[in-house]
Amino acid sequence: SQTIHQWPATLVQPVGSPLSLECTVEGTSNPNLYWYRQAAGRGLQLLFYSVGIGQISSEVPQNLSASRPQDRQFILSSKKLLLSDSGFYLCAWTGGAPFSGANVLTFGAGSRLTVL
Amino acid sequence: DAKTTQPPSMDCAEGRAANLPCNHSTISGNEYVYWYRQIHSQGPQYIIHGLKNNETNEMASLIITEDRKSSTLILPHATLRDTAVYYCIDGGDTNAGKSTFGDGTTLTVKP
Numbered sequence: 001s002q003t004i005h006q007w008p009a010t011l012v013q014p015v016g017s018p019l020s021l022e023c024t025v026e027g028t029s030n031p032n033l034y035w036y037r038q039a040a041g042r043g044l045q046l047l048f049y050s051v052g053i054g055q056i057s058s059e060v061p062q063n064l065s066a067s068r069p070q071d072r073q074f075i076l077s078s079k080k081l082l083l084s085d086s087g088f089y090l091c092a093w094t095g096g097a098p099f100s101g102a103n104v105l106t107f108g109a110g111s112r113l114t115v116l
Numbered sequence: 117d118a119k120t121t122q123p124p125s126m127d128c129a130e131g132r133a134a135n136l137p138c139n140h141s142t143i144s145g146n147e148y149v150y151w152y153r154q155i156h157s158q159g160p161q162y163i164i165h166g167l168k169n170n171e172t173n174e175m176a177s178l179i180i181t182e183d184r185k186s187s188t189l190i191l192p193h194a195t196l197r198d199t200a201v202y203y204c205i206d207g208g209d210t211n212a213g214k215s216t217f218g219d220g221t222t223l224t225v226k227p
Contacts, residue, residue: 006159036217043203044160044217059214090159103207104150107159 002027006091006108013115019064019078021111023091026072031093033074034105035066038088050074086115119143119215120204125222128198134191136221138204141185147207149180149187153200154220160203163189194225 003026013019025031032051036044046059048066056066063082067075074091091108121139128134140149148167152160164171164178166187171178177190191198201222207215 034214041219043219046214046216049214088157092159103148104162104165105152105160106162110157110159112157 002093002106004091004093004106004108006111008111009109010112011114013081013113015083015115016080019076019081019085019113021076021089021091021113023074023076023108024072025074025093028072028093028095030071031095032103033068034092034094035074035076036090036092038090038110040087044090048076081113081115083115086113088112119206120218122202122204122218122221124219125224127224127226128191128194130196130225130227131193134189134194134198134223134225136189136191136202136204136223138187138189139185140187140204140206143184143206149178149184150205150207150215151176151178151187151189152203152205152217153198154203155200160217163202191223194223196225196227199223199225 006023034049035047037047038044048056048058050056050068053068053071064078089111092105094103094105119142148165150165151163153163154160164173164176166178166180179188201220203217203220205215205217
């Protein structure tokens with residue numbers, strides 16, 4: 001069965017410090033991978049998605065970057081965190097190409113980032 | 117901006133059916149309707165999806181109108197554990213993950 005792991009679950013970082021959140025998927029190959037951010041009490045904002053190794057698309061300009069060094073690994077990074085980067089970060093995957101029909105998102109448990 | 121619109125909140129009595137509406141004003145012919153829910157501080161969980169026909173699974177039922185511009189998620193016998201934020205989105209087979217999640221409907225099941 002497919003599983004998705006995301007870590008760390010919680011972190012508190014000072015402004016200006018670097019960030020690395022990691023996400024891995026097991027039990028599938030060539031998944032589409034996604035990073036979302038959720039502000040308190042709000043919906044999910046898509047930050048990045050990837051359809052393959054080294055292929056990253058950014059949905060919104062920001063202080064963050066994403067990388068996909070391996071097929072089932074997706075990393076969210078920042079060189080210098082801002083206060084506005086605080087939030088709940090979610091990794092998710094869907095089936096990759098070739099694909100037909102419905103494509104259900106499976107989410108990780110999330111990483112809660114507080115920037116002080 | 118989200119493609120779908122939902123009421124911000126709803127209450128439901130425990131044991132009664134919860135009917136959560138969603139408007140899909142811009143849905144296209146090959147896009148599916150998906151419903152997810154998010155319990156506080158957890159990742160969203162998939163509930164059900166459909167294209168044209170009504171669907172039922174062990175969690176819920178999904179009613180899609182003939183013009184596909186609206187859908188209703190039905191939890192037939194709501195329990196306290198169904199208290200959560202419910203999101204509806206629509207998307208095609210290749211772009212479902214890029215669908216925009218609005219603020220959803222906060223369902224509160226009351227004893």
